Amino acid sequence: MHPAPSVIFFTVSSGLGFGLLAWLGTGNPAVNGLSAFVMYFLGYGFAVGGLLSSVFHLANKKNAIKAFSQWRTSWLSREAVLSVITLLTVAPYAIGRIFFxxxxETLGLIGSALCVVTVLSTSMIYAQLKTVPRWNNGFTPLLFVLYMISGGALFTDRVGIAVYLLIALGILQVLAWRDGDNRTVNNKTDMGTATGLGRIGKVRQYEPPHTGQNYLLKEMAYQVARKHVLKLRLIAFVAAFLLPILALMAFADTPSFGAPMALVFHLLGVLASRWLFFAEARHAVANYYGR
Amino acid sequence: MTTLPTQTDKKLGLVIDLDTCVGCHGCVTSCKGWNTQNYGVPLSDKDAYGDPSGTFLNRVHSYEVQPDTGGAAQTIHFPRSCLHCEDAPCVTVCPTGASYKREEDGIVLVNENDCMGCGLCAWACPYGARELDALAGVMKKCTLCVDRIYNENLPEEDRIPACVRTCPAGARHFGDLGDPNSDVSKLVAERGGMDLMPELGTKPVNKYLPPRPKDTLDCSQSLEPVATEAKGFLGWLDKALEKL
Known part of the structure; x- marks a missing residue:
């Protein structure tokens, strides 16, 4: 799948923003006044910034408002509705913390739970697609939620919990990469089932329908990155998990220095892993083109 | 509403005969022509005299199959378009309500006034049936020529999809696949019509008729080699070279 920068930024930024808001809603760290304002400003900034970035991905932005209508069947619509409900629920809690x-407490916890559900709905946009076996499994929602909680923990200097979260997330990410590789290799769908000709014998495309580019090839048969996959996985793993854990442990006495440093490393790693999430994903339609 | 109808009165669709298709791309051209001038925004092209790309609702691939049973390889031309699935994943993922499946005949359509061009429906479709128009920014797909098949301003013989009307080989058939007595249903039963990617559970309405098996070359009648050992000058050369 084409790793569109707007969608990578959207998932990473809104995940981080909702993660920060979720931790703030638990009442720990107990920030008030100006420091609460800064924290909530950043939380809303990342969450709303991410959501706005997703609008840039739309080819016909004037109809974006209609995305709130189909929550009965569409995860994308549910995500739109949930993110607005969540941001509105968190607001009175934040105002109480900042100004009064x-x-x-109860509203804060409800807000935190809604943050998790919102990110869960983001992940389901991808996890629901049977056409992409690498996404269509339980790892996708688990990873999205754990990335969100870990990012928020680093943001709020929850060093003790963050180390354990990063270790768990690192293991989960490696398992997810391996599981995705197996699903791609053992996929029942191939050129044979896509054309129905597999029942006769071995199928090979000898002439594509067009020699130029088209929407399908650009969007769903993205191939550029595949040869660098292992290197990128290593970079993602070191930056997202290894360096942050080392930074947290090295600066255990001064978490106000260690945690932001760990967060910067972590975010770079998350960007790399999210880029891989799209670039590595193979779509069923690629079978028709033999890609 | 992007909820799928529990059942449709008719299941209008196409039956494509892979045995007959000659790969002329006539259906591609007639589809582009009709759908550029009729339902919805035109199917745009970009950079037509440079590195061209454009929106098409129908594409013809060409494949080669080497039969497991041995024998000659077969070449098969394969038109690919929307299958108007009963369990259409492209419809339910649509966040704006632009995509829908009609209750009366099962045709899957896009209401371009509601489409925001997010492309999620194209991701959900395993068949590559949906293409986002680069100029208009809305999703385009096969309409089964909904503006032809019910159009009483057209002569009766033209009230079929443009691709079917134009096919010079007679490889494309249009009808109600929900009626077991329709011509298309009989054709599917007779020729063993198949679903594409049935493992994904989309329940396509369109069916593909597999190519008929080819005969294999009968080798019993072919000529035997008349000489196995070279004689004369060539025989001497052969022996001389072997000794070197």
Missing amino acids: DTTL
């Missing part, structure tokens, strides 16, 4: 020095 009060903590609406």
